[in-house]
Amino acid sequence: MASITPEEKYNIISRNLQEVLGKEQIETILKERDLNIYWGTAPTGKPHLGYFVPMTKLADFLEAGCHITVLIADIHAFLDNMKAPLDLVGKRAEYYTQLIKATLTSIGVPIERLKFVQGSSYQLTPEYALANMKICSKTTERDAKKAGAEVVKQVETPLLSGLMYPGMQALDEEFLGVDAQFGGIDQRKIFVFAEKMLPMLGYKKRSHLMNIMVPGLAGPKMSSSDPDSKIDLLEAPEDVKRKLSKAFCEEGNITENGILSFVKTVLFPLRSMNGKTPSFSILRPEKFGGDVTYTIYEDLENDFRDKKVHPGDLKKAVTEAINGLLAPIRKWFDNDELRKLTEEAYPTPKPEPKTKPAKSNKPAGNANLPIDISRLDIRVARIVEAKVHEANPNSYISTVDCGDGDVRTVVSGLAKYIPLEEMQNRLVCAICNLKPGKFQGVLSSAMLLAGSSADDAVVELLQPPAGLEAGDKIEFEGYGQADRSSPEKLNPKHLIFEKVSVDFTIGAEGKALYKGLEFTTKEGAVTLKSLKEGRIR
Numbered sequence: 001m002a003s004i005t006p007e008e009k010y011n012i013i014s015r016n017l018q019e020v021l022g023k024e025q026i027e028t029i030l031k032e033r034d035l036n037i038y039w040g041t042a043p044t045g046k047p048h049l050g051y052f053v054p055m056t057k058l059a060d061f062l063e064a065g066c067h068i069t070v071l072i073a074d075i076h077a078f079l080d081n082m083k084a085p086l087d088l089v090g091k092r093a094e095y096y097t098q099l100i101k102a103t104l105t106s107i108g109v110p111i112e113r114l115k116f117v118q119g120s121s122y123q124l125t126p127e128y129a130l131a132n133m134k135i136c137s138k139t140t141e142r143d144a145k146k147a148g149a150e151v152v153k154q155v156e157t158p159l160l161s162g163l164m165y166p167g168m169q170a171l172d173e174e175f176l177g178v179d180a181q182f183g184g185i186d187q188r189k190i191f192v193f194a195e196k197m198l199p200m201l202g203y204k205k206r207s208h209l210m211n212i213m214v215p216g217l218a219g220p221k222m223s224s225s226d227p228d229s230k231i232d233l234l235e236a237p238e239d240v241k242r243k244l245s246k247a248f249c250e251e252g253n254i255t256e257n258g259i260l261s262f263v264k265t266v267l268f269p270l271r272s273m274n275g276k277t278p279s280f281s282i283l284r285p286e287k288f289g290g291d292v293t294y295t296i297y298e299d300l301e302n303d304f305r306d307k308k309v310h311p312g313d314l315k316k317a318v319t320e321a322i323n324g325l326l327a328p329i330r331k332w333f334d335n336d337e338l339r340k341l342t343e344e345a346y347p348t349p350k351p352e353p354k355t356k357p358a359k360s361n362k363p364a365g366n367a368n369l370p371i372d373i374s375r376l377d378i379r380v381a382r383i384v385e386a387k388v389h390e391a392n393p394n395s396y397i398s399t400v401d402c403g404d405g406d407v408r409t410v411v412s413g414l415a416k417y418i419p420l421e422e423m424q425n426r427l428v429c430a431i432c433n434l435k436p437g438k439f440q441g442v443l444s445s446a447m448l449l450a451g452s453s454a455d456d457a458v459v460e461l462l463q464p465p466a467g468l469e470a471g472d473k474i475e476f477e478g479y480g481q482a483d484r485s486s487p488e489k490l491n492p493k494h495l496i497f498e499k500v501s502v503d504f505t506i507g508a509e510g511k512a513l514y515k516g517l518e519f520t521t522k523e524g525a526v527t528l529k530s531l532k533e534g535r536i537r
């Protein structure tokens, strides 16, 4: 490699970052030698697409000649409210190591030039334990809480383990012998804390490099739980497609747009690795404007704002880009050994053991049940009253009568689309067997079905015909009905609603349809106010 100047090295190290603390220190070191830097990740849940951002930075650090350590912070994963229980954390650490190696390799980073270290390999030594006690002796409870506020799960009665987390992350800088730590901007409070604490223990203060955070795909959400806002690095192609097709992406709206954010924060930086000119193409028929290629993100954003790029075309291009990125990672994991590791690290939850003898001869667990409309307890319901969510003006909190005195609270992200008057005392279609979930701080225990145009500009509630009452049935020809007397509560993780709702459509006459079948009530079909095509969810 042609030798590059310290200034050039610094520019590569710091490009695309949101913030650097301790720039001068890095510059001084670079004048003498290459930088030692580490990035830590706690093996908790499954890593998602956002991981491409730190990965592109690791590529930059290598280009600038840095010595890089990747810390798989297994003990931290446990300390943080047992996000990884002790019996799983070893497997999760292995899973993370493999997945990070696969991801780095997929973008052309030579992994043999990185050092992978597991936290438990040195954090359990007497030296570390003593240093930990020393840092604890100089940290107030208040400072520890403050430092961890954006990283450690916030619970009502914080555990000592979570309070120790920031101090140990600070000590890692000393024990890994680095000059700098790299992480997301969410780590900032821990980084500032480390800068203050290490000198108090007689250690050197380190520099800190922070990258931006990648926002979720979903904008205003309609379901209480939202596994759909996040895409795993091992997500199947059809799930990527489904999640993208459901993501909020309104024509002309560039401020609340997870898909554009993804293009900006992940795709462009990835495609500009190694000094390349990034390019992102939207392919479409001549009559819709023909193909366009962007080399600067802002040009795409401006065109989207000016409605020169349609949400459908953007989604299509991004779906393909993501599937292209993930293909080599899926391939890396496509063998028995890694499939086994995945299952051991994230075991599929076992069906709850039955305490009472089953009263019917339904199959045990739900795996044998068909995934179709018969699983949804979908009913006519009446909104008794709706008000705007105080903390989130985009949402309504409604009191919904689901029949037979079953009155529930429902949170829905409809306030931007449907005037409050139209929400009062009206019939709706409600899904009544979703597991209740906290949504924007409120327990929501049903979901109102709404239709939306392809670009999400128009959203309308499904409208049962007049003359019906709360609790009335909605039927689909040839399908059975969810059992209301002992309803199956659908676990959001199984995505039953998501899988069934892909077959909802709006017919040319404005009727709500499932696989082309009407939503049938005793007064006729359920319709939409004005929409004649689009999606229902």
Ligand SMILES: N[C@@H](Cc1ccc(O)cc1)C(=O)O
Binding pocket: 039, 040, 041, 042, 071, 073, 076, 151, 168, 169, 170, 172, 173, 187
């Ligand atoms: N705090 C990091 C994990 C981490 C743990 C220990 C470290 O030393 C560094 C990083 C995270 O949120 O994932």
